[in-house]
Amino acid sequence: MNDLIYLDNAATTRTKPEVVEKMLPYFTENFGNPSAIYDFAARNKKAINDSRQIVAKALNADMRDIYFTSGGTESDNWALVAIAENYASKGKHIITTKIEHHAVLHTCQYLEKQRGFEVTYLDVDESGILDISKLESAIRPDTILISVMFANNEIGTIQPIAEIGALARERDIVFHTDAVQAFGHVPIDVETMNIDLLSASGHKFGGPKGVGILYARNGINIKSFMHGGAQERNRRPGTENVPAIVGLGEAVRIATSHMAENAEKTRKVRDYIIDDILADVDHCTLNGHREKRLPNNINMSFNFIEGESLLIMLDMEGICASSGSACTSGAVEPSHVLQAIGLSEEMAKGSVRMTLDENISLEDAKKVCNKLKEIINRLRSMSPAYKNM
Known part of the structure; x- marks a missing residue:
């Protein structure tokens, strides 16, 4: 090596050594289930919320709007399917681009074929940038969601996210961005950029694999993508992956500090x-x-x-x-x-x-x-x- x-x-x-060190006690010493009521387990609940606060600070978000997932693919799927299900009464039109990650593109195709939604896949220019005027022209009265990645995973092009967010907010359309490649590498402010939903994954910036986040702005109507428990404020059931969540938080802290x-x-x-x-x-x-x-x-x-x-x-x-x-x-x-x-x-x-x-x-x-x-x-x-x- x-x-x-x-x-x-x-x-x-590579998972950073400091991240691994931070995770290790939660495999052996602090192994309690965070949902239990005794103090030994409550320490793990606190560790989860400490990481939640670190992520929220990095995004200029409210920590109550951060949900932990298994990674970017789950977060993308959850964001798109939840908005499709919960906003269908307002319309069934979604806008995205032709250069999205397959976690977005394949979910859009599923919504088209299985749920009867219509998706507009916008072109980009030769450098991979979306033309805001073309996005504006594609918006219809029944458009409920715009999903545009923050930065492309193959060519690295960064989109005009703040402009897209401003347009979506002006038209009362939910705006999701796949920030898997960008988070931890470039500054992101969900408030000034008018981002409603954001996906990220821990292993793209020195954290462990198998853990990610979905940011969902307060007031955005998303329901559980899975069923079976009350974890993550009844939004994402399943026993939390405490070591990975702790590791993600530490990786975010290191990435944003440097x-x-x-x-x-x-x-x-x-x-x-x-x-x-x-x-x-x-x-x-x-x-x-x-x-x-x-x-x-x-x-x-x-x-x-x-x-x-x-x-x-x-x-x-x-x-x-x-x-x-x-x-x-x-x-x-x-x-x-x-x-x-x-x-x-x-x-x-x-x-x-x-x-x-x-x-x-x-x-x-x-x-x-x-x-x-x-x-x-x-x-x-x-x-x-x-x-x-």
């Missing part, structure tokens, strides 16, 4: 890699907006190569990267996100995503760039199309 250069932090991050410095550090390394590759490699392109992107995200397409071959050869050099969302690994079809921003199938299949953390040094970046260029040259030397160009 010492020689490993891990560039797939959008898929999952957000600005970590963002600045990863942004510098990110920009070094982007500039070096664009300068030295022909027939390549940066995917996503150059400035309005997550500080740790690099997504590039290389013509005349297969991205899968490039990833395998990088792996042989001890460099972990990906071709896009971890949830679609193994998929034969090119990325729906890259197709939505106008890439050809060939360019989409020649794409690589590299997502950094604050531990990636400039020396690591130089090694990555050198290996990447070396492998691309090797692969292109075997490409008849490149030779005959």
Whole structure:
């Protein structure tokens, strides 16, 4: 592991040692069920609410509006299905974009096919940004929900969330954002951004897997997504995963305490890699907006190569990267996100995503760039199309 250069932090991050240390007592010493009435268990209820308060502070939210879930996928599903069920009397039209995570897209497809809702999937521009005027034009009298991700998991583009939120609030439409990639990495204020529902996942910013949050603004009518208990104020039944919730809270505390410095550090390394590759490699392109992107995200397409071959050869050099969302690994079809921003199938299949953390040094970046260029040259030397160009 010492020689490993891990560039797939959008898929999952390493759980921080401080987070693990904070979690350990809740597996062994403080093992009580938080729903029990005796003091031993009440300590665990307090630990849960301490984490709830940390998350709420990070979002500028009321802690009573934070619900713990199993992760971003559950939170997305819960948000969309709950609004569809509880607001159907007002209308059955939902607006989202073509570049959402499949946790949103597949839930929208379920609502269309199984529940009779109509969903408008909006285009984005070549950098992945939603045009506010197109969103406004898509709104109908029966629109009950707008769901737009805060930042894209593949290309890193950050959406104009505050503008979307203001429009939704003005039109009395519920606004949900999938903030799984953004939370813990960029500032989010649910009040100033007029966000009604927000999804996030612990393992994207140094927390454990299997735990996430749904923020639901007070007054937004959401009912239980599951049934069987009174936990999470009768909204999310099941015995709470106390160690994971404690770990998530600690990860949020660490991430928000060092957000600005970590963002600045990863942004510098990110920009070094982007500039070096664009300068030295022909027939390549940066995917996503150059400035309005997550500080740790690099997504590039290389013509005349297969991205899968490039990833395998990088792996042989001890460099972990990906071709896009971890949830679609193994998929034969090119990325729906890259197709939505106008890439050809060939360019989409020649794409690589590299997502950094604050531990990636400039020396690591130089090694990555050198290996990447070396492998691309090797692969292109075997490409008849490149030779005959």
